[in-house]
Amino acid sequence: MAELAKIPDDAFAELLDSIGSSDTQHVDPRRANLRGFVALVSSFDTASLPTLPVGDDVLEEFLVNDCERVFTRTGNQWSLRLDVRVATLRALDSDGRLTAFDGANDLSDVACVMARRYVAGDAPPLKEQSVEELQGTATASEWLSGTSIHLPSPVEARAQQLIESMLRPLRMLVADGFFGRTGELEMLTDYAEVLPPSSRRAGAVRRVKRILNLTDKPPILIHGPGGVGKSTLVAKFVLDHVDAGEAYRFPFAYLSFDRSELRLEQPLTLLAEAATQLAALFPQVSGDATALAQSARASVTSVLASSSDRRAAKGSWSVAMAYTSGDESVLVQRFAALIEAATGTRDLPNVWVLDAFEVAQRQSPAAIDRLWVFLERLQTVCPRFRVVICGRVPMDVHRTIALSLGDLDPASAGELLRMQLAPLGLPEAFIASVADAVPPQPLSLRLAVLLIRREAERGLATDDRQRQVLFQLQGDNVLGVLYRRILDHVGDPDVRKLAHPGLVVRRVTADVIQRVLAKPCGLGTLDDSEARTLFEKLRREVAIVIPAGPDTLTQRSELRRLMLPMMTKNSPQLVAQLRRAALAYYRDRKSFEDKIEELYYRFSLGQATETLDEAFDSDAARELEDAIEDFPASSRVYLANRLGLTVSPDILKEADDLSWARQAILTSRRYLDTGDAAAALEIVRSRRSDVVYPLTAAIEVEALASMKRVDEALATARSVMDWATNHHAPDTFIDVALLAARIAEDAGESDQALEWLSQVDSVAAAVEDKIAGWVARVGIVRVHRKAGSSTSKQALKVREGLISDVDQLTSRDRSRNPALVRDLAAEIGEEVPSVARDALRLGGYKDPATSVQPRRKRRKVEPPLTHSEWGRVFAKEIDVDVSGSVSKRVSEEFRFESDESAF
Numbered sequence: 001m002a003e004l005a006k007i008p009d010d011a012f013a014e015l016l017d018s019i020g021s022s023d024t025q026h027v028d029p030r031r032a033n034l035r036g037f038v039a040l041v042s043s044f045d046t047a048s049l050p051t052l053p054v055g056d057d058v059l060e061e062f063l064v065n066d067c068e069r070v071f072t073r074t075g076n077q078w079s080l081r082l083d084v085r086v087a088t089l090r091a092l093d094s095d096g097r098l099t100a101f102d103g104a105n106d107l108s109d110v111a112c113v114m115a116r117r118y119v120a121g122d123a124p125p126l127k128e129q130s131v132e133e134l135q136g137t138a139t140a141s142e143w144l145s146g147t148s149i150h151l152p153s154p155v156e157a158r159a160q161q162l163i164e165s166m167l168r169p170l171r172m173l174v175a176d177g178f179f180g181r182t183g184e185l186e187m188l189t190d191y192a193e194v195l196p197p198s199s200r201r202a203g204a205v206r207r208v209k210r211i212l213n214l215t216d217k218p219p220i221l222i223h224g225p226g227g228v229g230k231s232t233l234v235a236k237f238v239l240d241h242v243d244a245g246e247a248y249r250f251p252f253a254y255l256s257f258d259r260s261e262l263r264l265e266q267p268l269t270l271l272a273e274a275a276t277q278l279a280a281l282f283p284q285v286s287g288d289a290t291a292l293a294q295s296a297r298a299s300v301t302s303v304l305a306s307s308s309d310r311r312a313a314k315g316s317w318s319v320a321m322a323y324t325s326g327d328e329s330v331l332v333q334r335f336a337a338l339i340e341a342a343t344g345t346r347d348l349p350n351v352w353v354l355d356a357f358e359v360a361q362r363q364s365p366a367a368i369d370r371l372w373v374f375l376e377r378l379q380t381v382c383p384r385f386r387v388v389i390c391g392r393v394p395m396d397v398h399r400t401i402a403l404s405l406g407d408l409d410p411a412s413a414g415e416l417l418r419m420q421l422a423p424l425g426l427p428e429a430f431i432a433s434v435a436d437a438v439p440p441q442p443l444s445l446r447l448a449v450l451l452i453r454r455e456a457e458r459g460l461a462t463d464d465r466q467r468q469v470l471f472q473l474q475g476d477n478v479l480g481v482l483y484r485r486i487l488d489h490v491g492d493p494d495v496r497k498l499a500h501p502g503l504v505v506r507r508v509t510a511d512v513i514q515r516v517l518a519k520p521c522g523l524g525t526l527d528d529s530e531a532r533t534l535f536e537k538l539r540r541e542v543a544i545v546i547p548a549g550p551d552t553l554t555q556r557s558e559l560r561r562l563m564l565p566m567m568t569k570n571s572p573q574l575v576a577q578l579r580r581a582a583l584a585y586y587r588d589r590k591s592f593e594d595k596i597e598e599l600y601y602r603f604s605l606g607q608a609t610e611t612l613d614e615a616f617d618s619d620a621a622r623e624l625e626d627a628i629e630d631f632p633a634s635s636r637v638y639l640a641n642r643l644g645l646t647v648s649p650d651i652l653k654e655a656d657d658l659s660w661a662r663q664a665i666l667t668s669r670r671y672l673d674t675g676d677a678a679a680a681l682e683i684v685r686s687r688r689s690d691v692v693y694p695l696t697a698a699i700e701v702e703a704l705a706s707m708k709r710v711d712e713a714l715a716t717a718r719s720v721m722d723w724a725t726n727h728h729a730p731d732t733f734i735d736v737a738l739l740a741a742r743i744a745e746d747a748g749e750s751d752q753a754l755e756w757l758s759q760v761d762s763v764a765a766a767v768e769d770k771i772a773g774w775v776a777r778v779g780i781v782r783v784h785r786k787a788g789s790s791t792s793k794q795a796l797k798v799r800e801g802l803i804s805d806v807d808q809l810t811s812r813d814r815s816r817n818p819a820l821v822r823d824l825a826a827e828i829g830e831e832v833p834s835v836a837r838d839a840l841r842l843g844g845y846k847d848p849a850t851s852v853q854p855r856r857k858r859r860k861v862e863p864p865l866t867h868s869e870w871g872r873v874f875a876k877e878i879d880v881d882v883s884g885s886v887s888k889r890v891s892e893e894f895r896f897e898s899d900e901s902a903f
């Protein structure tokens with residue numbers, strides 16, 4: 001279907017008023033007929049239009065004046081302009097011809113199908129529509145907005161579409177039924193306190209808690225090994241609440257950490273997504289909720305830019321972290337107010353479900369600590385805030401209510417088998433025997449169902465056949481046995497070879513079979529026809545593979561979870577051979593999907609850091625975050641580094657020196673930002689080598705200074721600078737000298753600070769490091785100002801140079817170095833207001849009500865703004881201020897911030 005413009009509800013009245021009635025009344029009747037013919041299809045080809053006499057120019061007038069070109073899956077087509085479409089349908093409706101519409105019809109066009117259903121009066125309610133139907137309804141409601149047809153508004157349809165898009169993976173998890181776990185589900189229900197209590201005792205406790213306002217419930221943590229049914233339990237819990245009806249509508253958010261945009265160390269990404277989902281659940285607050293989400297993401301963007309500013313002064317990092325904390329306070333208050341506006345009370349539970357928490361648990365404890373602080377902050381303003389976490393292992397450090405998932409009870413296991421095998425009409429005694437033979441784990445039971453369905457193709461009517469199947473279910477490692485039995489039932493031996501070991505390769509096409517799998521799988525050389533034939537045979541093995549796109553197959557996830565570790569352990573050389581063949585295939589291909597696969601096999605092979613650096617693509621890498629457990633430890637560390645994630649210490653120790661150093665810097669920075677300098681120091685001192693030392697030395701110096709061990713920090717800095725000079729490592733020299741200069745500056749050793757800054761300026765010029773030179777020179781100006789020597793020859797010369805040369809900093813330079821721009825604004829913002837404006841735009845501004853400046857008339861704004869929002873406010877004021885007073889005030893504030901001791 002063509003991508004069409006989306007018009008907000010409140011814009012329709014203006015749109016309709018702008019369409020003159022004469023447009024449909026006085027247009028050529030033949031042209032009006034063409035309009036009417038295509039009024040209910042998203043796009044069309046001219047060949048599908050009614051035939052006109054040769055030489056008739058009406059068609060050209062129609063296409064030029066009434067239509068626009070759109071790109072669809074079938075190529076370029078035409079689409080009726082929205083204003084013309086609305087006017088045409090309104091005219092058809094007023095003439096009584098819409099209900100008998102006999103124009104173009106396209107069953108593959110979901111907007112066309114839903115529009116016709118609403119016209120016919122047989123469209124299902126929104127809650128019964130699929131995601132695709134909801135998309136069609138949203139478009140149809142725009143088309144039919146000027147008619148008397150009763151249908152939902154576009155906002156209502158899109159809100160429900162967003163909800164269903166979010167819930168689709170959950171509905172898929174319970175599509176085959178939900179069995180057992182009654183006690184666990186009741187525990188979750190009573191914890192959330194939304195649905196009626198599951199017992200009289202729970203109801204009494206809940207009433208007491210409402211009276212006493214007890215809000216100290218810790219998160220509930222569902223944990224258990226993969227395949228035990230954690231996600232299915234969470235899906236059932238969420239869907240029970242969402243589908244319970246309007247009487248139980250409550251604010252909730254489903255937040256899965258397998259989505260790369262949700263960052264554990266940046267909790268505002270969770271708040272932004274929660275606000276987006278709140279907008280869908282409660283359309284009456286969608287505008288404010290969307291604005292909150294945008295503000296949260298803007299704050300995250302600002303702090304990420306500051307943290308990636310490698311040459312930033314330590315004081316600038318401190319400012320960025322303080323701003324983040326302030327923004328979180330503002331935004332959680334705003335979120336709480338939004339919930340109250342949506343529901344009319346703060347007494348209604350607000351439930352967040354944090355799924356795939358094992359992804360978060362792979363990161364360092366500091367990242368989880370950061371999340372916990374945020375959740376506690378949110379708890380203080382949302383007294384009925386509830387958090388349900390779904391992960392694989394319990395937590396030791398933070399208090400949770402543990403809900404460990406084990407096997408299903410025997411009755412539930414039998415119920416699952418009966419439901420899944422019902423179409424086969426098997427005897428109850430046989431199903432009971434299967435339940436006794438297979439461990440009552442959801443994964444084992446699903447694999448048993450796959451096996452029995454395959455066996456049923458050969459018949460299971462006799463006692464002998466049923467006995468054979470039961471014998472196949474015996475073995476110490478039942479999961480492994482089931483997997484091998486499923487493979488045994490692949491009739492064609494060549495297809496069996498493709499399935500095992502060939503499905504080590506993630507995505508299988510006919511071309512992959514021919515060029516990657518044929519030789520390693522013992523199939524020899526295949527031509528195009530033979531490869532296609534094998535692919536079609538493999539496609540029919542639905543117990544093993546599922547479609548993954550046009551003419552592409554992938555192994556069922558529950559089987560891959562079993563197969564890959566077994567293959568890697570038992571046949572490591574064959575697995576490596578297959579991965580090398582796949583890499584050779586994908587590395588020369590050009591599509592984005594091919595790049596994802598190329599990186600997958602590079603990571604799987606554990607290639608060296610330098611090799612991965614050459615091939616890396618950040619967008620493609622983000623698509624592999626949920627596959628990280630397929631990779632060896634070294635690749636996990638590398639991928640985490642590049643995605644800005646931290647890893648657990650046991651994984652980190654397996655990395656090569658370069659990846660280890662990068663990860664140590666990332667993890668240590670998180671500890672420093674949270675005030676735990678001792679932990680940061682312990683990490684960077686735990687490994688030493690010529691690769692590690694130049695990369696981690698600056699962190700070591702900073703950690704010592706943060707612990708008030710200033711003399712030791714400066715001594716270490718001098719030692720590192722000597723090492724860097726002897727080893728020709730200018731980057732290390734610059735990083736450590738800038739840091740040492742700031743430590744000396746804070747200690748009142750101005751001459752030493754100026755000496756080091758001058759050395760950095762000299763080294764930066766020699767190696768053409770423009771940004772380092774600017775950081776050094778703005779530091780020189782700041783130190784002179786603080787020391788009272790701003791009129792010295794050096795100070796005046798450097799300051800004049802900053803003012804005259806600042807235009808040499810491009811927009812790209814400024815956006816990548818927001819801390820530098822902020823420091824420049826502190827020193828020359830009055831003379832160059834554009835620098836102050838850019839600093840505000842990039843890094844925000846402190847709430848004037850909390851200004852450190854004395855005797856300043858302070859502005860009070862309700863509700864409070866984030867630092868990014870304040871930055872935009874003052875940036876606009878600078879644009880219209882001719883007196884220069886605003887840029888002067890901003891520069892003064894930045895100077896107060898930059899002068900605060902960094903250590």
